[in-house]
Amino acid sequence: MTPPSYKRGRRSISTRRVMALLRSLAKYLIVVIVAVIPIIPILLMYGWLLVQSFSSRVVLGLVPSGLTIENWKFLWSPVKMGLKTYPNIWPITLNTLFVALGEAALVVLVSTMAGYALSRMNFRGRVGLMQFIIALHAFPSVILLIALFIILNKLGLYGKGYLTLMGIMLIKAGLDIPMASWIIKGFFDSIPWDIEWAALVDGCTRWRAWRSVIVPLILPGIGAISIFSFLSGWSEFLLVFTYVKDETYYTLPVLIYHLIGEFRFINWGMLAAIGLFYAIPTLIFFSTSQKLLLRIYVGGIKR
Amino acid sequence: MSKRRWLAVGRKALPFIFLTPLFIMISLSWVAPLFLTVYLGFTNLNIKNFLAFIRDFFTPRVKITMENFKNIFLGQDPYIADVLKTTILYVTSVLLINVFYSLILSISIAYFVRNEIISMILRVAWLLPRITPGIIYALLWLWFIDPTYGLMNSFLSLFGVPKAWLPKSWLLDIPYSQILMIIVNGYVGASFGMIVYTAAIKSIPPDLINAALVDGASEFQVARRIIIPLLRWPMLFVTAWQTMSLLASYEYILMIWGAGGGGGYAGIARAAGVMVWSLYSYSKAFAEYQYGYAAAISLILVVIGLGLIALYFKIFGFRRLMEPSRIEV
Amino acid sequence: MVRVTLDHVSKFFGKVKAVVNLYLEIRDGEFVALLGPSGCGKTTTLLMIAGIYKPTKGRILFDDEDVTDLPPKDRNIGMVFQSYALYPHMTVYENIAFPLRLKKVPKNEIDRKVKEVAKLLQIDHLLDRKPSQLSGGQQQRVALGRALVKEPDVLLLDEPLSNLDAKLRILMRAELKRLQKELKITTVYVTHDQVEAMSMADKIAVMNAGRLQQYAEPHDLYNKPANLFVAGFIGAPPMNFIEGSIREVDGNYFFDAGVFTLKLSNELGELIASKSTDVVLGIRPEHAKISLIERPNAIKGAIYVTEPLGRDMVVNVKVGNIIIKVLTEPNPALTPGKTVWLVISEDKMHFFDKSTEKAIV
Numbered sequence: 005m006t007p008p009s010y011k012r013g014r015r016s017i018s019t020r021r022v023m024a025l026l027r028s029l030a031k032y033l034i035v036v037i038v039a040v041i042p043i044i045p046i047l048l049m050y051g052w053l054l055v056q057s058f059s060s061r062v063v064l065g066l067v068p069s070g071l072t073i074e075n076w077k078f079l080w081s082p083v084k085m086g087l088k089t090y091p092n093i094w095p096i097t098l099n100t101l102f103v104a105l106g107e108a109a110l111v112v113l114v115s116t117m118a119g120y121a122l123s124r125m126n127f128r129g130r131v132g133l134m135q136f137i138i139a140l141h142a143f144p145s146v147i148l149l150i151a152l153f154i155i156l157n158k159l160g161l162y163g164k165g166y167l168t169l170m171g172i173m174l175i176k177a178g179l180d181i182p183m184a185s186w187i188i189k190g191f192f193d194s195i196p197w198d199i200e201w202a203a204l205v206d207g208c209t210r211w212r213a214w215r216s217v218i219v220p221l222i223l224p225g226i227g228a229i230s231i232f233s234f235l236s237g238w239s240e241f242l243l244v245f246t247y248v249k250d251e252t253y254y255t256l257p258v259l260i261y262h263l264i265g266e267f268r269f270i271n272w273g274m275l276a277a278i279g280l281f282y283a284i285p286t287l288i289f290f291s292t293s294q295k296l297l298l299r300i301y302v303g304g305i306k307r
Numbered sequence: 308m309s310k311r312r313w314l315a316v317g318r319k320a321l322p323f324i325f326l327t328p329l330f331i332m333i334s335l336s337w338v339a340p341l342f343l344t345v346y347l348g349f350t351n352l353n354i355k356n357f358l359a360f361i362r363d364f365f366t367p368r369v370k371i372t373m374e375n376f377k378n379i380f381l382g383q384d385p386y387i388a389d390v391l392k393t394t395i396l397y398v399t400s401v402l403l404i405n406v407f408y409s410l411i412l413s414i415s416i417a418y419f420v421r422n423e424i425i426s427m428i429l430r431v432a433w434l435l436p437r438i439t440p441g442i443i444y445a446l447l448w449l450w451f452i453d454p455t456y457g458l459m460n461s462f463l464s465l466f467g468v469p470k471a472w473l474p475k476s477w478l479l480d481i482p483y484s485q486i487l488m489i490i491v492n493g494y495v496g497a498s499f500g501m502i503v504y505t506a507a508i509k510s511i512p513p514d515l516i517n518a519a520l521v522d523g524a525s526e527f528q529v530a531r532r533i534i535i536p537l538l539r540w541p542m543l544f545v546t547a548w549q550t551m552s553l554l555a556s557y558e559y560i561l562m563i564w565g566a567g568g569g570g571g572y573a574g575i576a577r578a579a580g581v582m583v584w585s586l587y588s589y590s591k592a593f594a595e596y597q598y599g600y601a602a603a604i605s606l607i608l609v610v611i612g613l614g615l616i617a618l619y620f621k622i623f624g625f626r627r628l629m630e631p632s633r634i635e636v
Numbered sequence: 637m638v639r640v641t642l643d644h645v646s647k648f649f650g651k652v653k654a655v656v657n658l659y660l661e662i663r664d665g666e667f668v669a670l671l672g673p674s675g676c677g678k679t680t681t682l683l684m685i686a687g688i689y690k691p692t693k694g695r696i697l698f699d700d701e702d703v704t705d706l707p708p709k710d711r712n713i714g715m716v717f718q719s720y721a722l723y724p725h726m727t728v729y730e731n732i733a734f735p736l737r738l739k740k741v742p743k744n745e746i747d748r749k750v751k752e753v754a755k756l757l758q759i760d761h762l763l764d765r766k767p768s769q770l771s772g773g774q775q776q777r778v779a780l781g782r783a784l785v786k787e788p789d790v791l792l793l794d795e796p797l798s799n800l801d802a803k804l805r806i807l808m809r810a811e812l813k814r815l816q817k818e819l820k821i822t823t824v825y826v827t828h829d830q831v832e833a834m835s836m837a838d839k840i841a842v843m844n845a846g847r848l849q850q851y852a853e854p855h856d857l858y859n860k861p862a863n864l865f866v867a868g869f870i871g872a873p874p875m876n877f878i879e880g881s882i883r884e885v886d887g888n889y890f891f892d893a894g895v896f897t898l899k900l901s902n903e904l905g906e907l908i909a910s911k912s913t914d915v916v917l918g919i920r921p922e923h924a925k926i927s928l929i930e931r932p933n934a935i936k937g938a939i940y941v942t943e944p945l946g947r948d949m950v951v952n953v954k955v956g957n958i959i960i961k962v963l964t965e966p967n968p969a970l971t972p973g974k975t976v977w978l979v980i981s982e983d984k985m986h987f988f989d990k991s992t993e994k995a996i997v
Contacts, residue, residue, distance in 0.1 A: 144555030178336025239440035
């Protein structure tokens with residue numbers, strides 16, 4: 005190869021520097037246009053939620069005027085609107101908790117057992133079952149609402165207050181269990197066989213090994229799943245909206261839905277306050293266990 | 308039986324003991340409804356013969372009929388064509404956002420932005436729509452688009468959108484309502500692609516990027532010639548997954564137009580041109596009580612869904628469905 | 637082909653000081669090795685020359701131009717990564733052509749150059765394959781081809797031979813050296829293998845913990861190491877180090893290691909004593925002679941264990957509580973337990989100041 009002759013005709017160093025700078029600017033411009041500007045509305049919305057819930061009036065959309073706790077009155081007195089009195093917030097909150105906790109408990113129980121079996125046990129149809137679970141994950145559940153309605157009726161759970169809520173809890177748990185099992189299976193998979201064998205060699209029975217060695221190791225996984233299913237039950241709207249017609253048995257999302265219809269043009273403040281109240285568990289859990297939840301969301305995206 | 312045999316039987320049965328609760332739940336929430344939907348699609352179940360049906364699934368008052376499908380396919384339902392058009396508009400538009408916009412988004416956040424903290428902040432911000440409880444997300448949007456109190460119109464004016472182009476009501480004025488429908492779901496969907504693509508981008512060996520830089524590529528050229536070609540499989544995965552997901556999603560539309568409309572969600576959605584296929588099925592069942600017809604409508608989606616899943620397994624194979632963000636050539 | 641100068645360059649990652657105050661001048665067409673243990677900062681330095689890292693302090697100059705702010709794209713460098721970093725979705729041809737395509741070189745020109753480079757590196761029969769279909773040695777040559785095809789000013793290599801098997805490594809060492817001499821490209825080569833550096837480079841920069849220890853030609857590193865680190869790093873088996881002090885008794889100078897004492901010539905003794913009295917004596921295993929008969933001014937010890945290596949053997953000699961390794965021709969008479977005497981000529985002795993670790997002689 006001959007020594008390079010390209011050197012002549014190359015741009016000077018200052019030109020190269022300027023062009024590098026321009027490219028850098030263009031790059032950041034794109035980031036701003038694509039990633040920053042579109043997310044501003046979303047951030048504004050959250051800002052509004054916070055601000056509006058504590059102000060009696062909001063000027064210019066975001067500037068608060070008149071800090072007040074009036075909007076939070078719903079916490080201690082029933083909400084009246086003309087002739088209609090809406091139910092007290094606390095029983096509704098309890099209903100929501102009932103569904104959320106119930107779902108979390110069910111999901112954790114069933115998915116831990118299933119996850120362990122899928123990970124550690126050998127049986128015929130194991131691969132088939134795994135494929136089935138993944139397939140379910142891809143299948144959108146919301147189009148089955150009509151049939152579920154029939155089933156709910158057939159089981160005698162429709163229109164029966166807490167029994168209905170329980171039925172909803174069961175159905176919702178059933179919808180989340182396949183994915184939860186998959187995730188727990190993943191946690192079990194990450195425990196090497198050696199540890200179990202070491203425990204057995206050290207003198208544990210299979211049961212003792214499970215209790216003292218394995219369970220502690222997947223506790224983070226269980227924690228993650230319980231948070232995830234709690235939040236799932238907490239935010240469940242469609243099932244309750246479709247199947248529960250008696251106000252006493254509403255959950256928070258459904259109550260908020262109806263309140264929005266009524267109060268939208270009158271009392272944004274109260275709506276914001278209730279919304280913020282409802283969103284508190286989600287915000288708390290998300291900010292404290294962010295890394296863990298991110299793993300879940302990456303592993304089990306539904307929409 | 309001797310203790311030995313008990314143990315042997317026990318050991319064999321153990322997996323099934325562990326799996327039984329799973330089977331029960333899946334049957335309740337998935338299998339039974341699936342079969343029932345198929346059956347219902349061929350019946351004329353509605354509010355009139357509903358109670359009889361509950362008492363006895365084979366009551367003569369519920370007839371097996373092809374009427375539902377005639378309505379759907381032979382144009383006997385005049386509104387179905389509109390629904391189809393709206394659905395196609397909705398799915399393709401949001402799909403474009405979820406597959407392509409999120410690609411540019413993740414390249415921006417995961418590659419162009421060097422600072423880990425800023426990258427993290429942006430990622431969390433874009434995840435907010437997805438993790439917020441649906442009704443809150445709906446509430447926030449309803450506020451945002453409010454002509455008096457909200458900031459949508461002001462925000463757009465800031466970017467030079469002339470006043471004449473802004474609608475009186477984002478909720479009711481077509482095509483603005485449809486644009487709103489697309490944007491609202493787009494924000495949520497974009498985060499799906501962002502998660503998958505970001506994971507894939509992070510798994511590219513940094514030496515590959517450095518080699519391209521040394522070879523003389525600017526960061527744009529690296530994105531175009533190295534990163535994007537390596538993201539082919541994740542892109543296919545996102546497309547496939549989101550198509551199915553979008554065909555069946557209607558929750559946000561229901562919440563926003565339902566709560567925002569004041570009146571029934573069905574009427575408002577129809578008027579605003581945002582009645583998508585899955586919502587149509589839902590409203591036929593729970594607003595008009597025509598359960599059989601609604602089941603038939605959703606049966607179309609079930610069939611498409613099953614077909615797509617079979618397709619995914621064929622194209623991707625089991626492994627790739629589990630690791631969509633691994634880059635492969 | 638350019639001169640590369642690192643002008644007091646430092647790189648900090650938060651609190652971690654990867655490279656500290658490095659000053660290096662690499663002449664046009666020179667082959668310089670950056671040698672040191674892992675974590676010493678040599679790869680970081682290479683990446684700074686490439687422009688992938690920006691120095692925290694200091695400047696980098698190509699000839700007399702300050703390129704510190706320039707991204708890699710604008711520096712006209714070629715680089716071979718340890719992992720080769722071949723683009724998996726492109727064929728060998730496309731991999732090599734990539735830099736030229738980015739420069740918007742006309743198609744037939746690209747074709748000519750790629751084929752030329754491929755021929756030079758003997759990979760012209762592989763042009764249609766994908767990287768996953770190549771062996772390690774072939775991948776390495778493709779990476780080299782990609783780096784060379786744009787006729788770079790500087791060629792950077794990050795441990796390019798470490799993923800190859802031993803035989804291929806030795807073969808490629810000679811190949812690379814010959815290639816560099818023929819193309820006359822300024823080359824910087826990172827390695828942790830001192831044999832590799834010694835055999836290939838014109839000059840070696842030895843680094844440790846981010847700092848330059850010594851920058852010299854191989855034989856100077858071997859004969860005149862600047863400090864303990866360099867002395868111990870260069871040469872295999874490594875140099876023996878024995879701590880002790882210089883004492884003067886009646887005008888005679890001695891090196892006292894506790895377990896033995898050596899008389900030093902007055903010249904040497906005076907020279908060392910003037911600099912320091914607490915010293916470390918360094919002797920290369922190949923410079924100590926073993927004798928089964930008592931000798932004057934020799935170190936007395938007993939053979940602890942022998943390691944036959946075929947061509948030579950390493951004899952571990954225990955003196956008191958220290959072990960001195962000696963490299964010598966195979967000799968069946970040297971068996972464990974035997975008493976021996978080690979003779980060292982003064983011109984092969986290295987002395988280092990115990991506290992500063994710098995060489996005195």
